[in-house]
Amino acid sequence: MPIEMPKGLPFSVDTWTPSSNTKKHHFLTHAHKDHSQGISTHSSFPIYATSITKNLTLNYYPHLNHSLFVDIEIGHSIAIDDPFQPFTVTAFDANHCPGAVMFLFEGPFGNILHTGDCRLTPECLQRLPEKYLGKISREPKCRLDYVFLDCTFGSFSSKMPSKHVAIRQVIDCIWNHPDARVVYLTCDLLGQEEILVSVCQTFGSKIFIDKENNPDCFQSLSLTVPDIISQDPSSRFHLFDAFPRLSERAEAKLAEARASFQPEPLIIRPSTQWYVFEDVSSEAKKRKIDRFKEARKDEYGIWHVCYSMHSSREELEWALQLLAPRWVVSTTPECRAMELSYVKRHCSYRNLSLDDPLWKLLDIDLQAPFVNENTHEEISCGTSPLLISQMKSSPERFTKKEILTVSSQVKESSVTLFGRARLGLDNSTFIYEETVKPAVSYLDEYVEAQLSNDMCTNRDALEGQQDESKSNEPKEKVVQHTTACSPKGVGENMRKLYRSMHIFVPKPLPSLVDMLNDRKRAKRRLLS
Template identity: 55%
Template sequence: MPIEMPKGLPFSVDTWTPSSKMKMHHFLTHAHKDHAQGIAAHASYPIYSTLLTKTLLLQYYPQLDESMFVGIEIGQSLVLEGSDGDFVVSAFDANHCPGAVMFLFEGNFGNILHTGDSRLTPECLLSLPDKYIGKKDKEPRCPLDYVFLDCTFGQFPLKMPSRHTAIRQIINCIWKHPDARTVYLTCDLLGHDEILLEVSRTFGEKIYVDKSKHSECLKSLELIVPEIISQDPSSRFQLFDGFPKLYERAETMLAEARANFRPEPLIIRPSSQWYACDSVSDIEKQRKGRVDQAVRDLCGVWHVCYSIHSSKDELEWALHLLAPKWVISTTPNCRAIELDYVKKHCFNNRRAFSDSLQKLLDISAVASVGPDEPVNILSCSNVVENIAVSCVETQSEPIVISRHQRKRLSLSPPSKRPMVTLFGRARLGPHNSKRASIETEDVSFQKEATEVEFEELLEIKREADIEVTKCTCIDINSETQTFDAISPIISSNSYGENLRKSYRSMNVPVPRRLPSLVRLVDAKNSARKRI
């Protein structure tokens, strides 16, 4: 459950309560229901989200008024009015589920990154402004004041495979069971659509989605990947609901197949929950240590460690690059205090306990706390004080929206910042992706991160010769203007036609794909060859 933002901030993020309703601005990072809980009762204009998030949410909550939403797409910046002056908000891909974004707030209250739910990979961090990203043994030019961080798996000790690698494990598991006449995929959550798409592409078959059992999931898939859906119950690949009683149902299905001398069905559950939860036996404890391949549990279900949240290793790595002054967990039990970075750089850093920080977080100065010593639970306060901002300059001219303009605005125009997103190639890569050539089953996040030094990736990001095209948009005064947008690497053809029309009808570009790390390296190598 997301946490309330401090009272003095002029905005709320993913919280819908009587308190958050009093804020001037409301932000929704993505369409998962735990981040929209209470929105039907406590929604208040304006709600900022991506168009896809809004469209998905209106399917879940049809009673909401569409006019309450203001659009902000990945790569956009808006200037909004606050009680203590204007502030800038920018949206960046969260690498979580379709439409999910992180929000960067820059104003008199400081520089705040709210990750929402996210998986902080190198590609994800590279989309942030360079001034907030440090290098090896060197802090960023402008450290963030606060990071509201998704610490869902902040205690998870294993190195999770990348999402791409996990999908390859799923596909390999299917290849190794050619006799399985039916393959059940427990991919009924928003964020699993990428798995279904790759399985459908690889095997050239559509996936059966039972309308009576998965009506909500079917609506989402029809919006995101409509071309892979089948209504034929005899299809080999079928969507399977993970809960309730997944293991009991799996055991029953396998027992029936054996009793009738039929090949056993293949049941695959892509999730990190099984790996993160306590084991029930020593045998399963040993099996859960393997994240480099699909693992079968004692009930016959095959598990793949597929995560749309960061592991502890990834969080530590990201925090060392961002080097924020303070970290606040957006997940229960304030798990941020268990991260080594927070113990070392926040609680032990006297400078972090300025008067402003103490009042913002409602905590007292803490005596030096060792890495193994307990610390008090961190909680947000209801008070905030103006915080001096040293680095609030933005990389491009953002859109300024006045109160009168916001009343007339149903979807904000794109800013002059180039539209760069992770929404395509890195998430829904095609067959010919060169990325597959360097990612094998046992490639973990750490290995991928060290294949190319992050400092070199930053340099590649600056030097890569990206074609810029002129696009036409409508500004907030309904006057035509042009802005620069990075041309897509590959057309965004995985979205439903209705969704693409919705973007185009409002002169908003369909979300673009962010180049993968391999493509960035290839671009640099090509530039060197030309020289």
């Protein structure tokens, strides 16, 4: 599911929510439905997309107003005259599906590459401006400030074959089964048209598609590759739905052929999912290197080929080495970019200065009182937004020494940039709730927040005090926040802050050394 863009940007990409609708400009990278979910309620502002993406989207949502779209084709740039932040956007091929593009935004907010869904091959990257491309041993002339990156297979370390190699494996699998009178191709996903075109050209036969049972796929192929479609069910090649219950339907097809003493049909599924989620036994591990070289048959009789429209971890690492962006944001499941070694090495909050444009992008205004004028030390990004707010509203209550002491006690966050802001940055600043939360749920969230930031809180101590104070807890607005604590305890100013917000002062956990020593002493006493 795509993520919301930061509040400081005047545009949204692939999101159609109340939060993104407040943006003035909207961009659609491609026509897969998970990226256009909610667009049916969208009725204002321009939507920038390629003509293929526009036509496919209008086919899925026929009631959408055609005039909402502004065409931007691959390789073309558009200067957008926004009254507050004028910027330029350029579309580049994303190597994903027909009409899919990456958007390069250049403006006062910096240089931002949003990949959408992509497969970053050398050919794909070479189409980007040369100034943004470096070499393994040399940074680019102009660094991208932010890359919003498709990390769908960011944790998949195996080297996947190229699309061309995968298509060749599909063709070879068909050649190796000449007796199969019917070949079922599970290529009903937008982006797998290249496989169907290659099969059609190689064997001189069109692909039968059941228009009644698969109208969406029929319409998509009619718009992208209409010459390969057939309505004749006697054709050797049939399009086969990958979902739902593919294995059950495949077994049924094979059983039907055996019952009628006919040659078994050939069922081929070009996909990466089976390889990512397959159960790898010890025997399979031995064959791990060879498992991508040819089609493999599973226990249900389905032949699998690793065909991917997304980059593997190896390809993502290689691309980031060339692009060398300042920050990387995962557009797929939360924090998946943190699995990339490039992000671990280079995307660190400690590199940020107080005047870094990042804060403006996040719509956070940090002022001079938070900087040590003598040493130019900075507050850690792990510091609580609530604490920052208190410091900003009442700076006289805190000395700079205290501020820096608090910030130095917070370990560097392990969350990538905008990691806490994936839903429109609603959590980038503290939030007031209109109703009082139950003490149990509030304390659980509080403890989890503390632990997630590597802070020293004692959950048992907090829960032990819960029952005693539940009846005395004031019925007023609750503030969600995360605050740092010292391993040796909490200072007086911090205690006042906790108490002012009607929250228990956290108690530090005993050190591991002390616990081990206590255990040793207890054993000695037992032995003596």
